Amino acid sequence: MSARILVLGGSGYIGQQVARALAAGGGAQVIVASRRPRAVPGQRALALDARNADALAGVIGGVDAVVNCVTGAPADIRANADALAATLRRQARAPRLVHLSSMAVYGASTGRVDEGSPLAPQSGYGCAKRDAEEALRRCANTVLLRPGCVYGPGSLQWSVRIAQLLRERRLGDLGAAGDGCCNLVHVDDVVAAVRQALYRDGVAGRTFNLSLADAELPTWNEYFVEFARRLGAVPVARIAARRLPFETQLLAPLLKLAELGLRQLGVDASGLPPAITPSMRTLWQQRIRLDSRRAAAELVLRWKPLDEGLAETAASLRVAPLTRQPA
Amino acid sequence: MIIDALELPAGADLQADVCIVGSGAAGIALALPFADGRHEVLVIEAGGIRHEPDSQALYTGEVADARLHPPLDRYRERRFGGSTTTWGGRCVPFDPIDFEARDYVPHSGWPIGYETLRPYYARATQLCEAGECAFDAASAFPRGLPPLLAGFDSASFSTDTLERFSCPTDFGRRYRARLEAAANLRVLLHANVTGLELDRDGGAVSAVRAASLGGKTLRVRARCVILAAGGLENARLLLASDEVQRAGIGNAHDLVGRYYMCHLAGTTGTLALAPGVAVRYGYEVSDDGIYCRRRFALRADAQRRLGVGNFIARLHHPRITDPAHGSGALSLLYLAKPFIPYEYAKRLHGDDAHGVGRWFAHLGNLVRDPLQAFAFAWQMLTQRKLAERKFPSIIIEPRRPRFSLDFHAEQLPNPDSRVTLGSERDALGMRRLRLDWRYRRDDVDTVARALATFAADVRASGIGHYDYDADAIEAEMLRYGAYGGHHIGTARMARSPRDGVVDADLRVHGVDNLFVAGAAVFPTSSQANPTLTIVALSLRLAEHLQARLAAGVPLAAAAPLRELAA
Numbered sequence: 103m104s105a106r107i108l109v110l111g112g113s114g115y116i117g118q119q120v121a122r123a124l125a126a127g128g129g130a131q132v133i134v135a136s137r138r139p140r141a142v143p144g145q146r147a148l149a150l151d152a153r154n155a156d157a158l159a160g161v162i163g164g165v166d167a168v169v170n171c172v173t174g175a176p177a178d179i180r181a182n183a184d185a186l187a188a189t190l191r192r193q194a195r196a197p198r199l200v201h202l203s204s205m206a207v208y209g210a211s212t213g214r215v216d217e218g219s220p221l222a223p224q225s226g227y228g229c230a231k232r233d234a235e236e237a238l239r240r241c242a243n244t245v246l247l248r249p250g251c252v253y254g255p256g257s258l259q260w261s262v263r264i265a266q267l268l269r270e271r272r273l274g275d276l277g278a279a280g281d282g283c284c285n286l287v288h289v290d291d292v293v294a295a296v297r298q299a300l301y302r303d304g305v306a307g308r309t310f311n312l313s314l315a316d317a318e319l320p321t322w323n324e325y326f327v328e329f330a331r332r333l334g335a336v337p338v339a340r341i342a343a344r345r346l347p348f349e350t351q352l353l354a355p356l357l358k359l360a361e362l363g364l365r366q367l368g369v370d371a372s373g374l375p376p377a378i379t380p381s382m383r384t385l386w387q388q389r390i391r392l393d394s395r396r397a398a399a400e401l402v403l404r405w406k407p408l409d410e411g412l413a414e415t416a417a418s419l420r421v422a423p424l425t426r427q428p429a
Numbered sequence: 430m431i432i433d434a435l436e437l438p439a440g441a442d443l444q445a446d447v448c449i450v451g452s453g454a455a456g457i458a459l460a461l462p463f464a465d466g467r468h469e470v471l472v473i474e475a476g477g478i479r480h481e482p483d484s485q486a487l488y489t490g491e492v493a494d495a496r497l498h499p500p501l502d503r504y505r506e507r508r509f510g511g512s513t514t515t516w517g518g519r520c521v522p523f524d525p526i527d528f529e530a531r532d533y534v535p536h537s538g539w540p541i542g543y544e545t546l547r548p549y550y551a552r553a554t555q556l557c558e559a560g561e562c563a564f565d566a567a568s569a570f571p572r573g574l575p576p577l578l579a580g581f582d583s584a585s586f587s588t589d590t591l592e593r594f595s596c597p598t599d600f601g602r603r604y605r606a607r608l609e610a611a612a613n614l615r616v617l618l619h620a621n622v623t624g625l626e627l628d629r630d631g632g633a634v635s636a637v638r639a640a641s642l643g644g645k646t647l648r649v650r651a652r653c654v655i656l657a658a659g660g661l662e663n664a665r666l667l668l669a670s671d672e673v674q675r676a677g678i679g680n681a682h683d684l685v686g687r688y689y690m691c692h693l694a695g696t697t698g699t700l701a702l703a704p705g706v707a708v709r710y711g712y713e714v715s716d717d718g719i720y721c722r723r724r725f726a727l728r729a730d731a732q733r734r735l736g737v738g739n740f741i742a743r744l745h746h747p748r749i750t751d752p753a754h755g756s757g758a759l760s761l762l763y764l765a766k767p768f769i770p771y772e773y774a775k776r777l778h779g780d781d782a783h784g785v786g787r788w789f790a791h792l793g794n795l796v797r798d799p800l801q802a803f804a805f806a807w808q809m810l811t812q813r814k815l816a817e818r819k820f821p822s823i824i825i826e827p828r829r830p831r832f833s834l835d836f837h838a839e840q841l842p843n844p845d846s847r848v849t850l851g852s853e854r855d856a857l858g859m860r861r862l863r864l865d866w867r868y869r870r871d872d873v874d875t876v877a878r879a880l881a882t883f884a885a886d887v888r889a890s891g892i893g894h895y896d897y898d899a900d901a902i903e904a905e906m907l908r909y910g911a912y913g914g915h916h917i918g919t920a921r922m923a924r925s926p927r928d929g930v931v932d933a934d935l936r937v938h939g940v941d942n943l944f945v946a947g948a949a950v951f952p953t954s955s956q957a958n959p960t961l962t963i964v965a966l967s968l969r970l971a972e973h974l975q976a977r978l979a980a981g982v983p984l985a986a987a988a989p990l991r992e993l994a995a
Contacts (some may be wrong), residue, residue, distance in 0.1 A: 212610070213465070275718060277558070277596075277817060278606050327717055336716035340596070340818035389610060 106131045107300065108165040110152045110182070111172035113140060115257060116202060116292060120169055121145050123293045124300075133165065153181035158189040167198040167300050170238070176230035183234035187241055196242040198306065200299040202292075203248045205285060205311070205392055207232045210384075214316075216393040217248070217309045225381055235309075243306045245299040249292050250285030250313035250392050254411060255418035257289055263376040265419045268330040270375065272349065274339035279346055280323035282388040285313040288406040298401040310397035314405050322386040328408075332416035349378040431609055433477075434620040434641045441647040445471035445615070446978055448637055448651035450622050450666070453511020454960050455946040456657035457600040457608070458556055458967035464611035468978050471649060472614070473639060475621040475658075476508035478601070483642055484508065487621060487855045488662075490862035497910040498691075498866045504772055504914035505659055509618060510601020512659065512914065513960075515772060518597025518821060520559040521590075521957035522550050522965075524739060526729040527839075533736040534871075536688065536842035539952050540924045540933040549965035556964055558603070558818075559593040560719035566591055569715050577723045578744075579707040583886035585731035590741075594712075594720040594821045595960075620647060622666060623859055625654065625943065627673040633941040640857050653974055657946040657967070660689075660916025661848060664949060665862050667920065667930070667937075668850050679920065679930045679937040686848040688918040689864070690840040690954040691911035693872050696745050698880065698897025702830035706892045710744050710832065711824040720821050726956070727879050735882065737875040738839035739956040742883065745835035746825050752790035757798025758805035758825045760791035772913060801825070834883070834895070837912070838875050839954050843867055848919060866911045873903045915959050920949040935970050946970055 107124055111117040112134030125132040125144040132145045139147035151157050152172050162168065168190075172182040183201075190196055206228035207221045223229045238244050253260040267273035295312050299305055313319065320328070330338045354377040364371040397403055446468040449456045456472055463470045476484040485508075490501040505512045523543065530538025551562035563569035566589050577588040608614050620639040626648075628635045637649040656663040664686040668677035677685055702708060712720040727740040747754040749763050766774050795802050805825060812820040851863035877899065884895040898905075923929025926938035931950050937943040946967050948959040955962075 275558075275818075278603055281607065331716050336718070337714045338716065338718040340718055340816070342815070342817040387606075 104129050104131055105166040106133065106164065107167045107169065108133045108135060108161055109169045109171060110135050110150075110186070111170065112136045112145075112147075113138065114171055114173060115259075116252060116289065117169075117171035119256075119289050119293050120171060120296050123297065124169075127297065133161070135161065153178060153185050155185040155188045158185055159192065162189050162193065162197065165197055167200070169296055169300070170199065170201045173202075176226040179227075179230035179234050180237075183237040187237040190238075190241040198300055199238060199241060199244045200296050201234070201238050201244060201246050202296075203235050203246050203309075204228070204231045205248050205250045205313075205390075207235060207248060208390060210388065212389045214391045214393050215311070217311055217396055239307075239309075245305050245307075246309040247292070247295055247299060248309065248311050248392075249295075250287045250311070252289050252292055253286050253415060254289035255415050257415075260286070261415050262419065264326070264329060265333055265335070265416075266376050267378065268326060268333060268335045268338075271335075271339040272341070272345075272378065273326055274330065274341050275323050275327055276341050276346070276386060277323075277343060278387075279341075279343060279383070280321060280326065280386050282322050282386050283391045284320050284322045284325045285390065285392040286319070286325065286408065286411075287312045287314060287394075288411040291403060291405055294403055295397060295401050298403065302401065305400060308396075308400065310401060311392045311394045312397055313392040313394045314408060315394065315398065316391060318405065318408050319391060320408065329412055329416065332412050333419060346378065346383055350380045350383050353377065354379050430612075430614065431605070431616045431618065433618045434639070434645060434647060435643055437645065437647060439645050441645075442650070443471060443617070443647060444650045445469040446652050447471070447974060448473065448649050448654045449946075450637065450654070450656050451475075451511060451658035451662070451947075452509050452601060452616060453506075453657065453659060453947075454513050454557075454600055455659075455963050455967045456511070456655075457604050458553070458964040459655060459657060459946055459971050460614055461556070461604060461607060462968060462971040462975070464607060464614055466613060466975070468613060468975070470614050471651065472608070472616045473620045473622060473637070473649065474509050474616060474618050476506070477618050478509050480506065480508050480514070483856070484619075484621075487857065487859075489855075490864060491851045491853070493863065493865035497907065498864060499910065499913045501661065501862055501864060505661070505916070508601070509605075509616070510599045513598065513600040514602075515770070516595075516597050516914070516960060517958075518557075518559075518595035518819070519592050519958045520554060520557050520595055520961040521592045522564055523955045523957050523962050524729065526732060527739060527953055527955040527957075531733070533733070534738060534841055534953070536844070536928075537953050540922055540929075546962070546965050546969065549968045550961065552968055553961050553964035554593065556598075556600075556968075557595040557961060558598040559595045559961070560715060560717040563715070564591050564593065565589050566723055569593075569721055570713065574713060574723075575707060575709055577709050577725075578702075578892065580890050580892040581887065582890045583883075585728060585882045585886060586725045587728050588723050588725060590726045591721045591723055592958075593715075594722075596818045619643075621857055622658070623669075623857055624672070625666065625670040625678060627670070627678065627940070629673070631673045632939070634943045642856060651942075652978060653942050653944065655944040655946050655970070655974075656920075656949075660919050660947055660949040661862060661864070663945055663947060664848050664919035665850065665859070669859055678940060678943065681939065682927050684921065684928075684930050686919050687844045687846070688842045688921050688952075689846045689848055689866060690842065690917040690951075691866065691913075691915050692954060692956075692958075693838040693840050693868065693876060693906050694836060694912040695876075695905040695908055696748060696833050696835045697902065697905040698834050698884075698895055699747075700744070700832045700834060700887065700893065700895045702832075702893040703891070704830070706830065708744070708830065708832075710826060712821065718818065720818070722821075725883060727882070731882065735878045737878050738841050738872070740836065740838040740875055740879040741956045742834045742836040742879070744832040746823065746827065747831065747833055750787070752787060752794055755794055755798070755828070756825055757795050757800070757802035760794035760798075761802040761806060762823065763791045764788070764795065830893070834880070834897075836876060836880070837956055837958075838872070838879065839956055840868060840911075840917075841871050841875070842918060842921075842953055843869055868911075873906065876906055877902050915948065915954070917948045917951045917954045917959060920945045921952045922950045923952065934973050935966065944970060944974070
């Protein structure tokens, strides 16, 4: 009999990728749960509020493993973790749980950071992610994954949004403001890590950082310049130091207000230009290097080379030319 | 960490594995590779974060002929970041021929070859923020560029080599956060090195003495000491440290301060192009966003054939001072001279007599051609003044296809061109420098033969003619004296102590733990501006020092460190 795997937060970017890969890999029945599920061939879609313990209890008894990709506002993250932890504790035989946490739990730490480094989250998101880890770590049979910045085709946060900012010349070479270490990890590597965490013995109770190998990690400047070149967003702009406070202090709040206003009016706000938030600006300067050697060794992962990952990401973002070839 | 000597207790004794004297391009490039490593590095900076007149005044000295060389407190900055706080940003690697012993250039030849330095140029270009290490048009512009000068067919000149421009990056401002963040790096401000103490047999530096203008003194003991204080100050420090080695450190063969070279530069002649000849006068911007410019570079085989030094020339606007150019933009610059820093204004205008009549003639140009002047002023404001990556120089498309030629040539090594210690002392009691820059007939020949070859090649190509006054070359070359800011050769590199002050590892011959970084060690000057090569040499030196420290040498300096620790 094939394993039944429940993917929570299955409509999010990582959730979708994980579900698709698990279904495509064969040998598993994939149940994709989210509040507003979409039917995808080969997967069973399930409408479920993953913050609700009773709702979770109704499904979890029947599955062999859970992948928790739920994200959202801090309160939602906590509510989901608490509900999930409570449900899992009530199971006679705990299914394997693979929980997607985040490097945000390390907060403002600098230098090389491994899984044993102290957690010092600062953002509301980071604190919620830490609390979620706390709640779920106590469940038997849990594997925690802490990815860095997940990029790849379709990654809104670290590929699509960055590409748009590069094209608008609002990003480029940031000088000292972009000297931080860019802990990229390709979405395919995250998916591979989830798969390994589901199926491998001996990894229960373990935590894993996910990012490119140390020697491959670029600075944010290097990432922006290289990505821009591959996108054809050239010449790459040099962004003056005084531009960033303007972006984060003035433009970002205005864009947020506009987004809220449009939502109130029931208008789609996705056409608004992306904002550069204060937390992004902080991250781009932060000299934190995720040590992902444990994941490479115990989950037997080979990180997709940055060159390759950037090439396919840029290709996915390149708009097809509108001009028609003469017949 | 950045600390201030003014806040240290009097007579402080500091120690480190590596002590770097100077925080300019050489010193910072040398310190950064140590960041977050196992070795303690102390960078000693004489000035503060900003320009301070008192500190800067310690640079003043005597110039033998003021017409030939700018005053010694010009074109260098005694402050955190050093002269990168004022440089123009032109990055050019040396050419392979620069490292060769050339039989027609006495005292030429480096103890290392181009291949030895080549691996360091990539990182150096990055540190200078000049993008990727692509210094020929074909690799920097894979989609191709229109020719620099269509139809120019020359076996002697290449138009494919590039100069790439730094922001220009102020190394202090740019790398301050990195220096502050690294726990094993310290930068000590307001500490003027006044002497190097040698152990009794003179074989190693036992301490570095420093003083602040407030009257505090301190000493630093380190396993390795590196002088990275600039081409003039490095020589001054070696010569002034004369307690054990009486002629100054490393000066047993009377080489410290000799072979002082700048570059030979000037603007001369008129290149008149035939109608319809396409020319690319200004800058190209590479995909990585870097201003790049091609130039006419005298090929290595042509240098050998002509028996001359290295040489490049760029297309240039007509001389600004002469209102006959009729350009509103150039006249605007003339009139704006009071607002332009000395180091740049001097090159823009020279020291011509400024009559009221001339001033009115320029005003006339401005009134007749206000649009060009406005467009130019707008470009200077938006792409230079307000931009972090600055448009590198003045480019004004001429109304007629007429250009002058801006040349930059190698000065050949000359032992009689030198700096020595003068008799006057500065506020800290150190003897001031006396500078006697000299050039030779050969240097004029480099420019004369190169220009003649250029003129012949233009004519033979049938694209126009280049006219210049062959008899005025020397005067033109010396119009502004030695090219400011390039202080080369005063502690030259050679295998034998008889031929040079430092060895191929930049270690002072005969002193176990003393090194020199910067253009002082260049045995020859090339056509290239020195900064990129200074940075590349510093990166190579950092690697050498790391290997050396890891191997546990030197023993000579280890003893006092242990005593201190006890």
